[in-house]
Amino acid sequence: MSTISTKFRKGTSTILGTLIFIGIIFTSFIPMMLVMKQADTLYDMRKHELEFLDQERFDEEISFYAYPDAADDIILRIKNEGSTLLKIVMVWINDAEYPHDVNIQSMETKSLAPLDVVLQDLTSYTVKVITENGNVFSSEAGTLYYSSSTTDGWYTPSLGLCVHIENLQGKYQIIIRINIEADPLTDQTYTSDSMEHEDIEKMFWVDFPGTYYVTIKKDDPGSGWVNVIPPYNNEPVDVLWPASKPITDIYVSGIFA
Amino acid sequence: MKTQIPKNRRAISPVISALILSAAVLTVGAAVWAYSQGAMTINAEYYAESVINMTDTISERFIIEHVCYKDVYYEDVGYVTELHVFVYNYGTVDIEVRVEVNGVTYPVDEEVWLKLPSKEMELYQTIPLDPIWGEELNIKAYTRRENNVYYKYQVP
Numbered sequence: 001m002s003t004i005s006t007k008f009r010k011g012t013s014t015i016l017g018t019l020i021f022i023g024i025i026f027t028s029f030i031p032m033m034l035v036m037k038q039a040d041t042l043y044d045m046r047k048h049e050l051e052f053l054d055q056e057r058f059d060e061e062i063s064f065y066a067y068p069d070a071a072d073d074i075i076l077r078i079k080n081e082g083s084t085l086l087k088i089v090m091v092w093i094n095d096a097e098y099p100h101d102v103n104i105q106s107m108e109t110k111s112l113a114p115l116d117v118v119l120q121d122l123t124s125y126t127v128k129v130i131t132e133n134g135n136v137f138s139s140e141a142g143t144l145y146y147s148s149s150t151t152d153g154w155y156t157p158s159l160g161l162c163v164h165i166e167n168l169q170g171k172y173q174i175i176i177r178i179n180i181e182a183d184p185l186t187d188q189t190y191t192s193d194s195m196e197h198e199d200i201e202k203m204f205w206v207d208f209p210g211t212y213y214v215t216i217k218k219d220d221p222g223s224g225w226v227n228v229i230p231p232y233n234n235e236p237v238d239v240l241w242p243a244s245k246p247i248t249d250i251y252v253s254g255i256f257a
Numbered sequence: 258m259k260t261q262i263p264k265n266r267r268a269i270s271p272v273i274s275a276l277i278l279s280a281a282v283l284t285v286g287a288a289v290w291a292y293s294q295g296a297m298t299i300n301a302e303y304y305a306e307s308v309i310n311m312t313d314t315i316s317e318r319f320i321i322e323h324v325c326y327k328d329v330y331y332e333d334v335g336y337v338t339e340l341h342v343f344v345y346n347y348g349t350v351d352i353e354v355r356v357e358v359n360g361v362t363y364p365v366d367e368e369v370w371l372k373l374p375s376k377e378m379e380l381y382q383t384i385p386l387d388p389i390w391g392e393e394l395n396i397k398a399y400t401r402r403e404n405n406v407y408y409k410y411q412v413p
Contacts, residue, residue: 012275013282020286027290028297035301039308046312053318090345095325097343132376134320134347 057133066127066139068154073114080104087132121148165200168254171219176204209241227257314402318348321408340384346373357397388412
């Protein structure tokens with residue numbers, strides 16, 4: 001009589017068990033690991049995307065001035081100084097909101113349509129814009145002030161030239177001349193103390209937008225007042241408010257030219 | 258009386274025993290297979306869901322864009338001065354927000370969350386709070402996913 005060998009009988013269950021184990025690995029464990037891995041990959045992708053968006057937000061840079069046009073109009077002049085497209089979604093003038101949908105390309109300057117404001121006497125008007133990326137920018141010109149007692153009603157920001165000298169010890173002289181032909185009495189002159197060891201920052205207030213002539217000299221004990229780098233020797237400097245900032249900055253080093 | 262065990266009694270047929278053993282292995286194996294498949298599917302789904310939730314949490318981006326007092330007219334009580342908090346959701350996921358002013362949370366009902374869809378311009382939470390000139394208000398907006406933003410407002 002033929003019978004199944006004992007060896008074969010013992011192996012059957014082992015083989016079946018092994019097949020079931022392999023089946024579980026391939027149909028349950030590996031798909032589970034794949035799903036988890038995919039979820040992790042999506043998470044990492046999203047994280048990188050967000051890092052990129054945050055960087056884009058951080059890089060947003062604008063030069064923005066608000067100034068009155070007609071008695072009850074405020075114009076916003078915005079220059080996108082960043083490298084990416086800027087989208088303005090909201091303008092706030094005090095507590096009044098003005099929804100916008102304006103795109104400004106990199107390095108482009110746009111003036112927004114005049115915004116009608118409800119004027120109240122002796123009131124300050126703070127202007128700020130909100131970008132699509134969630135940045136809030138306030139007008140570089142500062143707060144506008146309205147008073148019905150003045151001719152056109154508005155006090156606009158003070159205009160001026162701000163001279164920054166990287167001081168390497170020494171005595172400096174700064175002369176701001178309204179017009180090269182003008183009476184020397186209209187010059188504004190500043191002479192620093194030779195004992196100053198810090199950088200020099202001097203503000204010169206002016207009454208009107210226009211071209212001013214700037215001279216910056218450093219005292220050389222051997223030869224008197226000499227130029228610094230870059231040389232400012234009656235150099236024309238424009239204050240172009242409201243087309244540009246109300247304060248024009250001038251930077252020079254304290255090194256002899 | 259003595260009972261005699263027959264000496265020539267044969268064991269169960271080897272074929273049948275092999276079949277029974279195989280059937281038992283297959284049954285237990287199938288049960289383990291089904292259980293593990295179900296458990297691992299649930300595990301994978303749970304993991305994927307938690308990762309998606311975590312992704313949404315890190316994707317939240319919002320700011321308090323403006324705070325001000327406004328006089329609002331109600332037919333029954335007339336003009337009421339309210340603190341308005343404007344929140345802008347500039348992120349890519351919808352958020353649910355509550356606002357806390359000097360430690361007091363609004364809306365007062367803890368179950369109420371203000372929904373603010375992605376890129377939604379604004380939403381304001383009105384808060385019946387009397388203005389005290391010069392008072393500094395510490396305002397916090399927080400979401401259901403526990404992200405916070407802060408704003409300091411001085412009553413003008």
